[in-house]
Amino acid sequence: MSPRRSPASVGASPARAVDYQIKTLDASTWGDFAALVERHNGVWGGCWCMGFHPEGLGDRTSAARNRALKERLVREGRAHAALAYQGDACVAWCQFGPTDELPRIKSERAYQQGLTRLPDWRITCFFVSRRHRGKGAAAAALDGALSEIARLGGGVVESYPADMPDEKLASGFGHNASVAMFERRGFERARPISKTRWVVSKNVTAAPPTPDRA
DSSP states (O other): OOEEEOSSSTTOOGGGOOEEEEEEOSTTTHHHHHHHHHHTTTSTTTTTTOTTSTTOOOTTOOHHHHHHHHHHHHHTTOOEEEEEEETTEEEEEEEEEETTTSOOOTTHHHHHHTOSSOOSEEEEEEEEOGGGTTTTHHHHHHHHHHHHHHHTTOEEEEEOOBOSOHHHHHHHOOTTOBHHHHHTTTOEEEEESSSSBEEEEEEEOOOOOOTTTO
16 A cells, blocks of 8 residues: 555644555564564553454463464454554554454443444554654554455444543553544444443445456
C-alpha cells in the first residue's frame, strides 16, 4: 500500500502528522510486528495482542505462550491487523477480524444485554510505539484496517472505543482509541457498555475487485 497521511489522529494536529506506509500482518511482516512488541516488553504485560482471540490470555498465561500462539495464528491466516510503518520499522497496529476470530471484548456482559445481531467484523485493539503517539499512527492504522476490510468484502464493522479526549488517550494510549477518531470516519454510536466505552458501528462497502483479483 502507498504511504497514508492521517492528520485527524489520536492527539495529532495537521502540523505534526506523519506519512505512514500500511502493510497487512502476515507471515512476511510477522518479524516487524514482533520487533515492535518486543521493544515494549510484550505489550500490556506480555499480551502479544492475544486477549481478544478465542484462546484469550487464561489464568496461567505467559508472554512466551502468547507469542507462540499469536505467531501460529498469523501464519495460519487467522489473525488480522493493519501495520503502520515509518521507513522500515513497524510503529503501530490496528487489530481487526471477523467476529469468530475475535469473540472476546471488554464489558462483554453489558454488550450481550443489548445485542440484536453480531457484526461481520470487529476492531478490537490498537498499539502505538511510544515515540509515535500523537502523530497519526493510530489513525493511519485504522484507515488501513478499514481499507483491508473493504478489500475482503466489507460488511458491518463494530468497535468499542472510549469516550474521552484524544489527547488523554494518546498520553497513556487506550487499547481501543477514542469515539471521536471513529466518528471522524463515519462510525455511529450504538449504545454505551460502560461508563466510558461505546459500541460504534459502520457499514463498510466492499471494494471493487482489482484486475488481478477479478
